[in-house]
Amino acid sequence: SQTIHQWPATLVQPVGSPLSLECTVEGTSNPNLYWYRQAAGRGLQLLFYSVGIGQISSEVPQNLSASRPQDRQFILSSKKLLLSDSGFYLCAWRQLGARNIQYFGAGTRLSVL
Amino acid sequence: TQLLEQSPQFLSIQEGENLTVYCNSSSVFSSLQWYRQEPGEGPVLLVTVVTGGEVKKLKRLTFQFGDARKDSSLHITAAQPGDTGLYLCAGAKGGADGLTFGKGTHLIIQP
Known part of the structure; x- marks a missing residue:
């Protein structure tokens, strides 16, 4: 069966620090x-x-970027975090060729202080 | 622009009551998904509806897709405290694009 993993589960970062x-x-x-x-x-x-x-x-111009270095790996990054980057980040996957049904990971709670 | 409008945004009812949550749009979707999300967790897929007029049942939950594939409803019969959560509807268009989500309905079932 398919599984999706996200980490870390929670993250507290200072303004201006990088993110991955x-x-x-x-x-x-x-x-x-x-x-x-x-x-x-x-x-x-x-x-x-x-x-x-x-x-x-x-989809949305912002302070973030994404990369996909391997087939089943997706990375969300930032060079310098802003306060407004705080939030709950969710990764999802969809089977190629299937209807657009997406399955979500458990999420990462990011707090930028 | 919010393409999917969910109502109500908040609903608190007693155990055993029935309720209906609505998801409306002016856009046509190829399919529509309903998810339930617990605090601090990712959304969990409940159902996908594809055909206009389609009705799907999941135990006490009944999902309906509008004839024109622009709207959907979720009806819960005899609500239980375990039904508490954030219910999200999400519309899909063709291709690899992401889903368009409504803002969600916060449902609280009081024992």
């Missing part, structure tokens, strides 16, 4: 991968998605 959040998927090949951010108790906003290694589509 990692997401990996097991049990599937060539998935579509997604990064979302969720404001407190609210719906999800799509940040980036990837249909393959090295292929990144950005």
Whole structure:
């Protein structure tokens, strides 16, 4: 069966520090991968998605970037965090060729202080 | 622009009551997903509806997709405290694009 892992679960970072959040998927090949951010108790906003290694589509211009160095690995990064980057970050995957049904990781709670 | 409007945003009812949550849009979606999310966790998929007019049942939960594939509803019969959570609807269009989410309905079932 397929599983998705995100880490770390929680992160507290000072303003101006770098960021690296990692997401990996097991049990599937060539998935579509997604990064979302969720404001407190609210719906999800799509940040980036990837249909393959090295292929990144950005939905919202911001202080963040994404990379996909391996087929089942998706990384969310920032060179200098802002206070407004605080939030709950969720990674999701979708089986290639299947309907757009996405499965989510457990999320990373990022607090920028 | 919020493409998916969920209502109500907050709902607190007593155990045993029935409730309906709505998800409305002016856009047509190829499919629509409902998720439930617990605090501090990722959303968990409940159901996907694809065909206009489709009705799916998951125990005490009934999901319906509108005939025009622009809206959906979730009806819970005899709500239980375990139904408490944030319910999110998400619309999918063709291709690899991400899902469009509503803001969610916070549901509290009081024993």
